[in-house]
Amino acid sequence: MNQSLTDQEKKILAREKASRKSNIQRRRISQNIAFTFLWLIGLAAIAILVWIIGYVFTKGLSTVNLEFLTTRPAGGFDGEGGISTTIVTTVYLVIFTLSIAAPLGIGAAIYFVEYANEAQNRSKFIQWLVRIARTGVEVLAGVPSIIFGLFGFAVFVSYMKLGFSLLSAGLSGACLVLPVIIRTTEEALLAVPESYREGSLGLGATKWQTVIGVVLPTAIPGIVTGIVLSVGRIISETAVFWVTLGGSYRLPQNLMSSGRTLALHVYMLATETRAFDKALGTSAILIMIIMILNLAINLSSKYFQKRLSGK
Amino acid sequence: MPRETLDSKLTQIQNEIYLLGSMVEQAILDATNTLKTRDLKEAKRIFEEDTVINEKRFALENAIIILLATQQPFARDLRLLAAMLLVVNELERMADYAKGIAKINIKIGKSDIDIPVRDFQKMAEQSVSMLHRSLSAFIEQNPNQAAAIPQEDDIVDELYTKIYHATIQYAITNPSYMDQANDILWIAHNLERFADRVTNICERTIFITTGELMEMSSNDDETDLSDF
Amino acid sequence: MRSLQSNGKPKITAKNFNLFYGDFQALKEINVDIPEHSITSIIGPSGCGKSTFLRSINRMNELIPCVKTTGKIFLDANDIFTQDVVELRKQVGMVFQRPNPFPKSIFDNVAYGPRAHGLKNKAVLEEIVEKSLTDAALWDEVKDNLHKSGLALSGGQQQRLCIARALAVEPQVILMDEPASALDPIATLKIEELIQNLKKEYTIVIVTHNMQQAARASDHTMVFNMNPDRSGYIIEYGKTSQIFTNPHEKITEDYISGRFG
Missing domain, CATH: 1.10.3720.10 (MetI-like)
Incomplete structure (x- = not known):
């Protein structure tokens, strides 16, 4: 089938293929950035929570007994x-x-x-x-x-x-x-x-x-x-x-x-x-x-x- | 239109039925013609080619059943497909009459009995004309055209009666030709039945358009019986 | 009056029935007789008021605000609009499009109606539950698990449970609003078979979008259509065998042969 294509057409085809490839890469990168960002936010929230509870518990539990x-x-x-x-x-x-x-x-x-x-x-x-x-x-x-x-x-x-x-x-x-x-x-x-x-x-x-x-x-x-x-x-x-x-x-x-x-x-x-x-x-x-x-x-x-x- | 697949398949089957009709017309004309030419080789060919018509009929029947199963038609579509099923059956039986005539022709063989070729041809031409118009009416779904055709069966019936009386007369005066006279009567009978079946096709055309199943025979076998 | 040449006497009769949602007229001049001990299907294009009419028969439409009706609907000879609605719904049961068993045990689902009507005797309840489930062709499948939640059943079983639940109140009429549209083909056929058995004792009216179902499962078919102002009316009503082979109206013909619009 490819043999029936002219050189011009082959060039266009190759360019299209390349651009499609780079498009996929770009999308993958932006997705990774977004994921990392969301992970960081989540971790920060958990860290603050652990800090507060940890502080109260470590300082407070020593006084707690029956x-x-x-x-x-x-x-x-x-x-x-x-x-x-x-x-x-x-x-x-x-x-x-x-x-x-x-x-x-x-x-x-x-x-x-x-x-x-x-x-x-x-x-x-x-x-x-x-x-x-x-x-x-x-x-x-x-x-x-x-x-x-x-x-x-x-x-x-x-x-x-x-x-x-x-x-x-x-x-x-x-x-x-x-x-x-x-x-x-x-x-x-x-x-x-x-x-x-x-x-x-x-x-x-x-x-x-x-x-x-x-x-x-x-x-x-x-x-x-x-x-x-x-x-x-x-x-x-x-x-x-x-x-x-x-x-x-x-x-x-x-x-x-x-x-x-x-x-x-x-x-x-x-x-x-x-x-x-x-x-x-x-x-x-x-x-x-x-x-x-x-x-x-x-x-x-x-x-x-x-x-x-x-x- | 939401029913393009069904519609195009229906048109296709209608065209095929028209084609099958032409094959049947050709078969009966050829069979009658060989009565005149006494070309027994040709008669044998007609006899054998009936299988082609049979195969085509089965193919059409199959296509119709597939449409019934896959498209689940209702109302007019359902009536049309049911009618098609009957019409292909009628056409196949009509082709059998042509085959029958060819067979009798071979059986008569070299006998020198006088065959009423002229009347047979008239019968065949009239029947084919009726069949052709009835199929047109069927495919165009034209009930008026279909309703007018069965009356013309009278012409075929008259010719049949004429041949019948002449042949009986002939058999009485020439008892040694009793066998061949019987063959002639069978040929006439086949042609007469061929024309009768055209009426059935017309009935189906009216069924498709009005949904009513009714008997349309003008003066059928019963009146013929009075002649005996 | 579109009445049917049928041997059965009319169970439900609508006379000049109109229904409005606010200013919008959804049903226009419905005049119809539905014969007793038969299955009547209602078909027609979407939005033409099939379900609305069905839901008028047990006054389910009254749940929707701003519904107004004129004209009458009779159950036997009684005007349903002057009747107590609870009493009416006891006589006219309903099965819905999606199976809607309550989140209760199978037993409690079926016993719900009789209990609501004041039945407390456990032995009698057990009898009713068994009979209803048997009539709904579900008993053999659930008799060992009556305490199990109705929601644990398969879709088809759930719908049969809903039918059993409706039967337990001993209605005279069962309205079905596309009862098989959420079910697989085998479950659908089971429901259709079941309906055939039920018509001996009940009058069944079934709304369906599935024309094959209407053709297979009903004795009479009512075809709804829409006026240019979008109000629904009955275009044709007749024996199912006639409607699907030789409808009198061009619109019916177009609708059932799939050439509508």
């Missing part, structure tokens, strides 16, 4: 004692906050996703309300936590005269995590295939039966993720609880008791005492809890995925 975990803080300029009551207070606060925020948040999300559209068609007023509520949730999600704290202080602590207490802190904390729960639940509900709803309604189930029987069970993994995220948020929050929970390191006796969470304890140790090593030790415990929570999210979502896909 005694540290089981004795109550003794106060004082040297930050004496352990962290036992702060752990318990943290657990109390998490449970109390979530028992308010979870039903409210999940309920609101169900309304937004499953019912709002339908209701909006019925009246302009409802449509307007829903729009306001949605915008509200979005704005709340972006509000700095100290604002929630000030709000809680102004409304719960002062105006409602609940004082520095688990109750004030729980209500303020609920305001803080409500947007998180609403948004993650909304996302989880939206991720439930429309075909499940159609399938259920097509069988003659009511809307409510559909939501309870099919939609919620399917959305559980997403909702659980949202709740675990909220737990993390409550555990790591300082600003809100600083102005609503007080700072007492005694074990709270009831909802009206003041208290001190782990994060708050870290803050107070660091700012009001000389026991910086204990602050780091408490921080190490906090980081460990957060890590365990993340692990729990991963494991639970894997478990649910497995259960839902039936494999």
